[in-house]
Amino acid sequence: MAKGEHRATFKEIMDSLDPGSTHDVWLSVVNTGVIDGWAGGTWHLTGQELDVRVARRLAVSANLMALGRGGSTQLEDVPAEQRAAVWEKASRRYKGPGGKVEAPEWPEEPLYCAFKFVSEDGRNLLLVDESC
Template identity: 30%
Template sequence: MPKKQKRAATFAEVVAALPPATEESGGSYVGTPVTARGFTDADGCYWRLARGPLDPRRAKRLAVDADMMSMGTHYDHRVEWCLPRFLPEAERPTAWLEARARFGAADLPVHEAYEFTADDGRVLLFIETHC
């Protein structure tokens, strides 16, 4: 008589046996802020996507008038996660010229501008880079 084969676990049983998920990071940057329609920065402020991609004229105004400007990402050690890189005021003009030159570019990288808002009324010009 053949030996009885051990029954394989079903997918549902495997998932049920997994330990509960834990949040090891304080940030909530999943994918890109644009696809997630928002993100929480390292200081705990939630930025919600307001509009975009923006017309270059609106983006140019925000490069000057927005409370914050972000271009690219950086690794934030406080939350151990990659988050949008907020630019110091002195870097904004140069970053704007670089971004403007890459709006609708035929080759990579391509930049697109988006407007995010915080609950306290602050506005963020977010330049997304597609590689």
């Protein structure tokens, strides 16, 4: 920078930006710990990634099961009749505690981990997070 040349301040740079240049921020429900408005309730994360054995039990016993895509920013309901098939696929590539990852290498096939959420009325939701 030449002597006497004006160096823009942070405020000047920010003021010069087009307000339309902002980007949507998608927050993972795992990061926020809350799923609001899903299946008629608000759901709260109960802890960290589940051990594969706990996740396997919840795949059968949880009131609801959801598949999280895009870093769990997009949730997809897993109907009861599809739970076994979804869990079978996820369990073969489970990267959470106690899990194992079968070939092929990521990113050719997604990896999975699972989280438990509980609603205000006591229902359980198993979230199977699919990493791309």
